[in-house]
Amino acid sequence: MWILWPSFLMAGAASAVVFALVDPLDVMFLGHLQAGRMTVYTVGFFIFWVMAALSSALTLRIAPRGVELDEFGDPVE
Template sequence: MLMQRMMWIAWPAFLVAGLLEILVFGLVDPEDLHWFGHPLALSRQGVYTLAFFAFWMLTMASSALTTLLSMSPFEVNRCPVPEDQRPQDCARNCC
């Protein structure tokens, strides 16, 4: 189930990052970018690569938050330890 959820997060984020890459760099030339008043010391391909991974990480965070918020209360509150091995302070009595 964990791998399935990871794919629910990573795959849509990958597609959106690709779309953002096309949209942003269709309007902005990487050679014109400046960082704190200085031109970037990266090639165009380097800027494209770093921007893609930044877009991917941001959209993965968004997808992960959506996945977390879509979980049922049972999934969030269940105790992962078997009932006979739970510590005394584990107040969760659900299965």
């Protein structure tokens, strides 16, 4: 949930911004295939969600690890 929840919120915000500027009926796939509004909204949201989740996962992966402590507060080796 450390990855999915923040990425869900960012996907919602990104969808709101992008689709406030772009009309889904103007989006064409492969130059000639046109989809409905709800399809473009849904696919766009999930694309934004995956991109934000990958970004969050990468950030969590490269974040420095803290020192593990035992029950007495001493570092564990």
